[in-house]
Amino acid sequence: MLIKTYGSAVYGIHATTITIEVNVFNGVRFSLVGLPDNAVKESQQRIDSALREVGYKIPGKKIIINMAPADIRKEGSAYDLPLAIGILTATEQIKCPDLQKYVIMGELSLDGSLVPIKGVLPMAIKAREEGFEGLILPKENAREAAVVNNLKVYGIENIKELIDFFNGDAELLITEVDTRAEFYSHLNHFEHDFADVKGQENVKRALEIAAAGGHNIIMIGPPGSGKTMLAKRIPGILPPLSLQEALETTKIHSVAGTLEKESGLMTKRPFRSPHHTISDVALVGGGTIPQPGEISLSHNGVLFLDELPEFKRTVLEVMRQPLEDRTITISRAKFTVDYPASTMLISSMNPCPCGFYNHPEKDCLCPPGMVQKYLSRISGPLLDRIDIHIEVTPVSFDKISEDRLSEKSADIRARVEAAREIQSARFADEEGVYCNAMMSSRLLRKYCRPNKEGMNLLKIAMEKVGLSARAYDRILKVSRTIADLAGSENIETDHLSEAIQYRSLDRDGWGG
Template identity: 45%
Template sequence: MIAKMKSCALNGFEAIVVDVEVDITLGLPVFNMVGLAETAVRESRDRVRSALQNAGYTFPMDRVVVNLAPADFKKEGTGLDLPVALGILCARGLFQASEAASWLFAGELSLDGYLRPVKAALPFALAARDNGFKGIILPKENGAQAALVKDIEVLAPDHLTQVVNFLAGKAGLAPLEPDLSMLLETDGTDRENDFSHVRGQTHVKRAMEVAAAGHHHILFNGPAGSGKSLMAKCLPGIMPEPSFEEAMEIARVYSVAGVAREPGQPLGARPFRSPHHSISDAGLVGGGTVPKPGEITLSHNGVLFLDELPEFRRSVLEVLRQPIEEGVITLARANAKATFPCRFMLVGAMNPCPCGNLTNPDRECTCTPAKIEQYKNKISGPLMDRMDILVEVPRLSFQEMTADGHRESSKSIRKRVEKAREIQTLRFKKAETTCFANADMGPKLLQQFCPLDAQSSRVVEQAMKQFNLSGRAYASILKLARTIADLAGAHDIHKPHVLEAVQYKRLDQARDDFG
């Protein structure tokens, strides 16, 4: 007899519906599994056998063949344990196959029949909805996450017998209600990393406000101990509250990767990732025989902070160039191809020289000019060109560090940022474009939304000639000026907006030449 159950397996970032076909025929006792099953899936034979026996069911002493279709991609993980076990029980007549036809099943079995959680519960639930299933049945620990998906029922038992009794009509299972508090933030301000704790650095805070308002990449340059890392950690607190769609994208990324959020942090909170400079190419952008998401994908809709930027291997930094532009990364391997989202805000931090004291007024730099030049050249020109904002972060004096006075909170800055984003959202909606922030504008939108008057045009022309800026830098100045105008509530771009934008491209020289 043949029984069919429906399950899911990950293929890159997508969950693919898998037909679990179980055939039990007379013959020597054997359990074969076909359909490109990787090691963890093949090992389910022993888990399923023990789970069925310890749950009070009889394992067939016949020839059992399990086929996982389609067979053109490798199935990974342990989520196929439950549908395999149910297929065997269905083939033996414990319940009708029609009762299981409208449900998707996923779950790992322990040897005593209890269900263990699996990764990618959220993509599995989305696949159930998108493929017209009534709902999904998966372990109790995965239930709350899967219940975030609308328009399907989510059942989350904790033992195999509960699933069998439900399908046999002997007992019921109550669908879970969604708990949106586990997805969205109730208070966007991170109290531990708040701008009210940052003393001085007014111009740096302003640059970060502009970066958050337009989703611009930013690079901090300053001596050790000037507060670069502290301010970078404050950035998510001034970014706009993620929409439901953005929060679901973030939660889906972490579900696919099987990475837990920090304790108490909602699933859809904007991520802040800060990998060590020893990270590999695959660790940063993703990779492996079967492609897995890297740090840039885990930073999707959030912040990727690269501290001590010149210490990263140049080959690692160079792989960032295309993802920064595209917002997605496609990883192609011999047996698999996967596309992952990676729309992140890149924040870099570096010292002015190897010893870190070149711009420190209180300590003498011990580096030779050749060493300083070699240090700066670790970051390629094309990558530097993609940094919209370059800002100097000076070390504070004792008086500045100990001075009392009002310091604006992240919550207050965030209100201005959200207002600027609302202006952009409305603008792009009228233009019927998928662009979501000023930093994403292409040539057509730049021409439409960033016209310059005569005075502003002369400022940009002078900056282009004097600083030998590229075409990408020119576009970056226009995008920055548009964001600065949005923060000011101005409909058109004017000279002050352009002057500030030019300063962010070459801060050290622009202050002297255009201030």
């Protein structure tokens, strides 16, 4: 008897429907074809044990299972459940007249219980697109899938529940999530607030500009000056995620398996802070079975690289293309996977190996030339791609000990949102451009045209500091953001002056 069940495979952040065909003949043999990997091939043992635990079994007959399309590699253990249901139906141990209405996915334990799986949100989106009535999967994944409307999502804990459902002996509860209500109820809950930061007004101004325009920023200063503390508070001043951004971000984390159990839609911008020992593949993604890396996991959020010069040179260099294109392409012999990587890079570093160059109270112990040598660990092309450079100095005792709270993150966020609204209106007709940092050369010529005095100022800065053409573009983008924060339609000379001072770490302009 030939039976078809339906599963789903995830490639990149998109899913493909997999048709599982089960046919039974006289004889004794179990064959699984359609490019399954070892985890899929091992499902026979898990299915056999699970079925015996709930009073069923794989009969001693010739069973052939094909996973179509047969030219796409099937990976992972999440096909256990659809394979098991297909075998039971094909051998007439259960009756499933509505089997074609559902996509079924889940990994089986030996006792018949289900283990959570990855990539549920792309699977749910694909199931709805292809007109399936429902999605059946482990209970821990149900809320994640239920954010997709117009699709019945059933979460189960044991294969026996699903068998009883298809036999008509029991009903399964539909998991329902009010996506919009849940999304908007968690938008403004942040653990860290700029009100706790004493002093550092110039750094907070630079971070506000970075948040308003989506600019990359590097902070340089001695140990204990507050670089990490400041970075952790940046998500609190970024504009809230839109519903579309939240769905896109959740898809990436769903594929990577980094969502919390029984979680639904991500409501906060991600903040990723990998250790400096990270490999280049872990940062940008890839592997034998391609997975999103840290730069994709921080999509629509913040990627914080603390102690930037301590990262391996190869790791830093692979970031150059994603920072420009805001997407990563992982190519293999038989397929290519694209991951989004529109992230805001926040980095920090000490000014020298000992950490006390330019310290107001402590002497630098590094030999001559060491400051430039230390900075040269960051290549010029990468430094060019960082829009804002800001020095962080230690806070005085008087500032630390004062009781007065600083400006709250909510107040800064209000100004950032106002600037972003100006940018949204400006780029309404430009596909894929949402903030000033994303402007192309064409858009720079259109929206960033300084007056004659401003051009003279830029010329002097270029000649004196030795800035590159890319740094010139960065200055124009930052000055456009400063003008937006000021509510100015034109880029004035003072906006350019402030933007130029944020290039202080360029190789010819800092550290002697």
